[in-house]
Amino acid sequence: MAGKPAQPNDNGARKDFMEPEDYFMAAAVLSARRSRDPSTQVGACIVNQDKKVVAVGYNKMPNGCEDHMPWSRSKGEDAAAAVWANGGDLTVATAAKVAAAAAETKLDTKYIYVCHAVLNAIMDKNSADVKGCSIYVTLFPSNECAKLIIEAGMKEVVYLCDKYHGSLETQAAKRMFKQAKIPCREFLPKETEVVLKLKST
Numbered sequence: 001m002a003g004k005p006a007q008p009n010d011n012g013a014r015k016d017f018m019e020p021e022d023y024f025m026a027a028a029v030l031s032a033r034r035s036r037d038p039s040t041q042v043g044a045c046i047v048n049q050d051k052k053v054v055a056v057g058y059n060k061m062p063n064g065c066e067d068h069m070p071w072s073r074s075k076g077e078d079a080a081a082a083v084w085a086n087g088g089d090l091t092v093a094t095a096a097k098v099a100a101a102a103a104e105t106k107l108d109t110k111y112i113y114v115c116h117a118v119l120n121a122i123m124d125k126n127s128a129d130v131k132g133c134s135i136y137v138t139l140f141p142s143n144e145c146a147k148l149i150i151e152a153g154m155k156e157v158v159y160l161c162d163k164y165h166g167s168l169e170t171q172a173a174k175r176m177f178k179q180a181k182i183p184c185r186e187f188l189p190k191e192t193e194v195v196l197k198l199k200s201t
């Protein structure tokens with residue numbers, strides 16, 4: 001292939017290398033791939049002021065609980081899906097859904113067990129602290145993650161997707177970030193396929 005014409009100060013380096021922020025968000029995206037959550041995989045990458053990655057994390061069940069805790073979002077949905085999967089009829093599906101919904105308690109869903117990506121990234125950091133760091137996350141942080149980010153002394157949130165922007169958790173997170181003067185900004189990596197894949201989760 002005919003090479004590009006030499007430019008002044010051209011040392012022959014490749015031109016399509018990944019820029020730092022694309023790399024940091026790609027690290028969060030890759031970390032999210034470790035998640036067993038069937039509906040939303042979340043990744044986080046913490047970067048210090050020298051632009052070095054000091055931690056990555058993803059949403060997971062606590063150590064030792066990975067095979068025991070439910071990943072369900074709602075007990076009713078699972079029961080109805082199970083009935084339909086067996087060719088059940090509407091009355092059975094409805095009865096199962098109603099019964100499951102009635103029995104549903106938060107203990108049957110993932111939300112009270114799962115460790116969020118930010119928590120795991122902070123727990124797995126390879127530095128003494130994360131003060132002054134930026135955090136790259138594939139999903140806008142929840143209120144609980146906002147508390148961790150603020151209390152850990154991080155200075156900036158860079159997110160890929162804000163699909164729960166209307167939720168109370170996200171609204172509370174944004175209120176705390178504003179009060180704590182921690183800027184949040186959306187960042188879409190240049191590599192479209194990465195964005196399209198992650199925006200859908």
Ligand SMILES: O=c1ccn([C@H]2C[C@H](O)[C@@H](COP(=O)(O)O)O2)c(=O)[nH]1
Pocket residue numbers: 037039040041042058059073110114115116117118139140141142145
């Ligand atoms: O800031 C956050 C918010 C949520 N998560 C995790 C918790 C769950 O595993 C999923 C969300 O599941 P949905 O089925 O989309 O409700 O994301 C997180 O890690 N960090």
